[in-house]
Amino acid sequence: xxxxxxxxxxxxxxxxxxxxxxxxxxxxxxxxxxxxxxxxxxxxxxxxxxxxxxxxxxxxxxxxxxxxxxxxxxxxxxxxxxxxxxxxxxxxxxxxxxxxxxxxxxxxxxxxxxxxxxxxx
Numbered sequence: 348x349x350x351x352x353x354x355x356x357x358x359x360x361x362x363x364x365x366x367x368x369x370x371x372x373x374x375x376x377x378x379x380x381x382x383x384x385x386x387x388x389x390x391x392x393x394x395x396x397x398x399x400x401x402x403x404x405x406x407x408x409x410x411x412x413x414x415x416x417x418x419x420x421x422x423x424x425x426x427x428x429x430x431x432x433x434x435x436x437x438x439x440x441x442x443x444x445x446x447x448x449x450x451x452x453x454x455x456x457x458x459x460x461x462x463x464x465x466x467x468x
Contacts, residue, residue: 348371348374348375348376348396348397348461349375349376349377349378349393349394349395349396349397350371350375350376350377350378350395350396350397350398350399351377351378351379351380351386351389351390351393351395351397351398351399352364352377352378352379352380352398352399353379353380353381353382353383353385353386353398353399353400353401353404353409353412354379354380354381354399354400354401354404354428355381355382355401355403355404355405356401357381359401359451360379363399363428363454364377364379370457370458370461371458371461376395378393378395381404382404382405382406382407382408382412383400383404383407383408383409383411383412383413383415384406384407384412386398386400386407386409386412386416387407387412387415387416390416390420390423391419394420396424397424397425397426397461398413398416398423398424398425398426399426399428399457400412400413400425400426400427400428400445401427401428401429402427402428402429402431402436402440403429403431409427409429410427410436410439410440410443413425413427413440413443413444413445414443417443417444417445421444424446425444425445425446426445426446426447426448426449426457426460427440427445427447427448427449428449428450428451428454429448429449429450429451430450430451430452431450432450436448446460447460
């Protein structure tokens with residue numbers, strides 16, 4: 348299984364890699380993008396199984412990157428990971444077609460999402 352983690356904080360990317368993906372069976376590969384623009388390019392080149400995307404990044408944010416990726420690849424599985432429990436962001440993510448919108452403090456949900464035990468938002 349391959350993952351692309353897109354977050355503008357190197358510390359958060361490493362934290363996601365360690366805490367979330369340790370629950371994934373051996374044999375996974377993790378790529379990292381510093382912003383939505385990089386995530387778009389990397390998705391095109393790598394076609395990861397899952398994208399874990401922060402919502403607020405510069406110059407291209409996670410919602411815009413998700414829209415671009417999903418417009419070209421409707422089957423892409425994108426999980427928005429954010430600190431913002433905001434109805435507007437949730438609605439925009441849903442309209443973009445992301446798989447799930449979760450708060451960074453709810454990272455324990457990730458294994459269930461990856462295995463299909465947690466339903467699509």
